Amino acid sequence: MPLLPAPLTFRNGVPYSETYADVYHSQAGAVAQCRAVFLTGNGLPERWRGRESFQILETGFGLGLNFLTTWHECRRLGSTAPRLHFISLEHAPLSSADLTLALSGYPELAQESRHLLSAWPPLTQGIHRLHFDAGRVTLYLVLGDMADLLPQLTLAADAVYLDGFSPRTNPIPWSEPVLRQVARLCRHGATLATWCVAGHLRRTLEHHGFHTTRAPGFGTKRERLSACYDRIPEDAWCKIVQRLEQPALQFTLEPPPQRHALVIGAGLAGCLVSAALGERGWHIELCESRNEPAQEASGNPAGILRPFPSLDDNRAARLARAGFLTTLHWLANLKGKTEVLPHGLNGVLRIAQDAPEAAHLFALSRAPGSVEALLHWLPRAEAERLGHCAAPWGALFYPTAGWLDPGQFCRAALAQTPHLSTHWGQPVTLQPGPAGWEARTLCGALLAQAPIAILAGGAHPLPLSNAPLWPRQRLRGQITQIERSPVPMGTPVLCGSGYVIPDAPGGPCLGATYDRSADIAPRSADRAENLQRLTALGWDDGPEHSVVQERVAFRSVSRDRLPIIGPVPGAKGLFALTALGSRGLVWAPLGADLLCAWLEGDPLPLEKDLVQAVAPARYR
Template identity: 40%
Template sequence: MKTASIVPAEVDFSDPAAPASTAFGDVYHARAGAWAQAQQVFMAGNGLPQRWQGRERFTVLETGFGLGNNFLATWDAWRQDPARSQRLHFISLELHPLRPSDLARAHAATGPLGAELLAQWPPLTPGLHRLSFDEGRVELLLGLGDARALLRELVLQADAFYLDGFAPACNPQLWDAYLFKSLARLAAPGATAATWSVARPVRDGLAGNGFAVSKAPGFGGKGEMTRAVFAPHHRAPQSPGREALTRDAREGIVLGAGLAGAACALALAEQGLAVTVIDALPQAAGASSGNPAGLFHGTLNPDDGPHARFNRAAALATQALLKRLGLPCVQQGLLRLELARDLAQMQRDARGLPAAYVQALAAPEASALAGIPLAQAAWHYPGGGALAPRTYVAAMLGASGAALRLNTPVAALRQSGAAWQLLSAEGTVLAETGLLVLAGGHAQRALLAAIDPALAAELVTQRGQISRVAPAPARLGTALAGDGYAIDAGLAGFWCGATTQDGDLDPQLRAADHAENLARLARLLGQPAPTTAAEGRVGWRLLTADRLPLIGGLADPAHRPAQRAEQVRFHARLPGLVLCTALGSRGISWAALAGQVAAARALGTPCPIEADLLDAVDPVRYVARAERTLAQYPHETRANS
């Protein structure tokens, strides 16, 4: 998906009863009241609250977030309804979101719900942002950017549509034929839609895409409004690769008690599942997630490709989760030294990303933050930093309420009807589940190889050694990265590293690796560093060739697509099995988002990343790439096979 810088809204608050957009020349809501409009036009127009009552979950898609009043009013009504759905998913798109100061002004009198929204308001970066309320039972998926592009990238089925853009005459792009076609693609069976507009193109657009349209009494001086019900004569089936991997799951097993496993347990628990986490080791975070400290931060590149966008979404998801968990950092903020570009090029490459996410700093500014002299410019990620992975894992597992089964090695997996059995080395069934998440990193490579040997062969196990030096050679104001990294752990000194050796399974600390880490530390600090390490630790990363994780289902070999096999979404999946692995060296940065994506793929809930990013991390991408190569070079491929 092509991205563009987000331009915040310019709001005219001169008339408190009807705030207006200066860009579109229209008011955000009727003078009769924002919440009253939300209740009569959008909620009642979609049969709410009655339609969500007694349901497991209910999903609303709104085409214009505006000031956020429709979301807040819907959330409030959901809270007040004793027969409400177990969970409420609210997806809203906005080209020009509010600055935090304007959001605070708009909701100065809204009360605690408005304050909670403001507290979670994300940096204004393009793409999807997941905000979680009421212990995960209410989810706001806020899409920032052009609605037409975002609608194409949403992976969800909506039960109700709030069509609430500025008037068609002021903002025709939000009411065109493409939009209504997108609504039909995203509509669940029996979905409804409502809007205050009765313009002929609006009603015709709905009717032409499978909605039965009617009029109802209007609100705030308008004589009529539009209501619609999705009732198409024919609907194309959902792509098999987009279907939920399990049906009506009430419980699940996560195999692996490290960063990925803990994040999956939390994400599934927030969706109402009872979760059991199984691990072979005697303690959680006992393998690669057991390092004393590690970095988390986003990245950027000039073309804002999939790696930069996934890293940005993941970093922001991590920041949000750490805030919810109340988890302190070892160090807050991160500086990544720029080794190739000058400051002017860095500023161009930042593409208008907000300072709350990343800043290009000249060497003097970076030095002031670092607390030591730096010779080059640096990227400052104020929301990044350093964290103790084991503490993070414990916090996620605690919040999930998951049952822990440690000291439980799993030697094999066996599919048994609609369930998966976990077997001991003796063939004893240790557990059985309708939903199994493989989240154990390199230790589970053999289990994966038994199910999908081709995928397992694509993976690399990489050894890494970190080092601690004490006393600290300096005091750092932020974590520091570039050629290696340095984390100031206070009295414990510095943690630095890390080495990378593919296919190396040696568990012993090596003096040569300590020397490499200390040499990098000296270059990073621009000053001599200690020549000996106080201690170190060895761990292993699981990597893919394209350096993106594996999140999603595995291809079902019994149902190979007859056509369009070069696209991952057309591959059917093995039911009840989800991968969340190959987080490489970015476990802290990626875990929160990876767990949320894994849960969404398992249960069919709204996906927190765009469809093209979902394809980029899908485990079936290697099969699809092979199919594309075969289609492009059929003779050469067969000759080499």
């Protein structure tokens, strides 16, 4: 089902929901209500002191006022505040325009509101991570049906804000299945607070392991409810978690005591996971067989960055959408830290080749998960005007997509990575050792060791004597660069049977071929195939298009075309970030963030079914 924004109305000056016939907060004031009910009810901010990280789960985002108030209180603590992870679910979020109007009435939260509004995501289902205060505060905005999405989350909440409209008109947030999942997502000793004191709520919370306590209420409420998740003894609770949960939660509860990792491979995957972990204080040993980063497929002069929708919004489409938005965040984060990061987000036009494909692309623009901010259909005249090309059947336009220089992306990420030790020109083998994992040279000399190792070697064979039998293919691709662009600067990337990146560094980039050959030298037939893409767009492929560079690289592609990301079964401390295929710019930042969250004990940025879809364990 598509995600429908909630209409915003007001009653007596207070935001009001016509759908649930209830106000968004007490007439006595939203900020005061949050402080009295949720902060005080969870013992905050006192419980933050001395904590490095703190996770809060909220069952109704609404206007975001509980998040904004909590963030405001966190800011008041300054450097003594923990890293805050705020996970909030919302079935009917407000549009950006309505949220701007609603938040204008809370001047005490103006600074936080401005940052939230500037980061407000396209309203698509799933987990949207919004980062603030240089990553010290992260909002996990979980959009969609609460009953469906709560079982998909992986986190260990230290506190719960049980919020929502009245149980009479909106019973789902107060239902037994939801409260059971809330308990599942709590760390032992977690607290819970809510303004609701209904008898069925207290009994259900008690049944699922909470001790409940009534306290003086706020506004017109005589009482509020506080609870602690400690009825089950901690040792028994740990055994239950170990028996019932996926391995993901084990790392969430007990991250590695040493922040030290070996990363094998310095393409997009290896460089970005090094940067993600390095930013969190990890010491990284980066091993690469070539003499500098991004020398394989990540060394192409430009690559395309766009989502890959499907008619049914399947797992691959959801992963690609999450990856696309994650890469945009990485670019925004690096923008103020580096002067050299060539990219152009002028859009991508996927041009229909015939009437059936036009019908398919038009249907994609109306499919679940497709919103106009991410993609929309353009008829022939608009497509041809925007792309300066022939598009007789129209095109699908991705307005915030574009191209990126992957090699410079790698270098910019490594330049911002503290605690980095690089080992260039060193092919290695990986084996278990007393310290966890050892990287040894081909002569057997110990090069580096760490408790955690990450396989990020792209199309290279896995450097293990007993390597897992993942069904990967090594596929060849050849790109061609020409001297002169046939279209003006700033023209969107054009895709059809292949692609043309008009603004690529060094000249327009045409590509890419796809075959199983092992030939490392450029081939004239592949050049002709790439130049033919100009003819398909209505441009002459004559001799004036002189070729200035051709490049061959190899991609690692899994059998199901999804990346391989996560812990390697049966090998403690070994993780993988590989098989990115031709979508490294989409998969690599997302994979880096996923592994970093896994190893840091943060909430995972993907739903469980997506984590399982990319996990190495799917090939057991």
